[in-house]
Amino acid sequence: MDSIVDSLNSAYQEFVVAAANVLESKETSGGQKTAATDAALENFKQKWELFRVTCDQAEEFVESVKQRIGSECLVDEATGLVAGKTGQTATGLPPISAVRLEQMSKAVRWLVIELQHGSGTAAGAAHSHPSTPFDSRFSDDSAQ
Numbered sequence: 001m002d003s004i005v006d007s008l009n010s011a012y013q014e015f016v017v018a019a020a021n022v023l024e025s026k027e028t029s030g031g032q033k034t035a036a037t038d039a040a041l042e043n044f045k046q047k048w049e050l051f052r053v054t055c056d057q058a059e060e061f062v063e064s065v066k067q068r069i070g071s072e073c074l075v076d077e078a079t080g081l082v083a084g085k086t087g088q089t090a091t092g093l094p095p096i097s098a099v100r101l102e103q104m105s106k107a108v109r110w111l112v113i114e115l116q117h118g119s120g121t122a123a124g125a126a127h128s129h130p131s132t133p134f135d136s137r138f139s140d141d142s143a144q
Helices: 002-028 035-079 098-116 122-128 139-143
Strands: none
Touching: 002 035, 035 098
């Protein structure tokens, strides 16, 4: 994370310097278009693009961390680990195993894929796919 912050800071500083160079070159040329002002503007555009890309990378990192934290919280909640932490209460739902949670997650993913492809056989696809083992202990899942 430190490297992302450092690269974002560096890209911002370069962008600010490039903006200042554009203003200085305009002032030096008396507002006229010259090779120096064109070069300063081109450098400014490059630094602006670099800054935008760096911001996008930082945003992607933040989103991935948010998803990871959300997934960890979901697993903790589903497996009952949250109830053991101080200051938090249990939901009243019985905990499920992490394996079962993963099975359900895969089933949902396969349903989404089937629906996106427009298949009319989405209802049975989740349990029939070989990479999604069905746990027969939970027979009520087939009715859902």
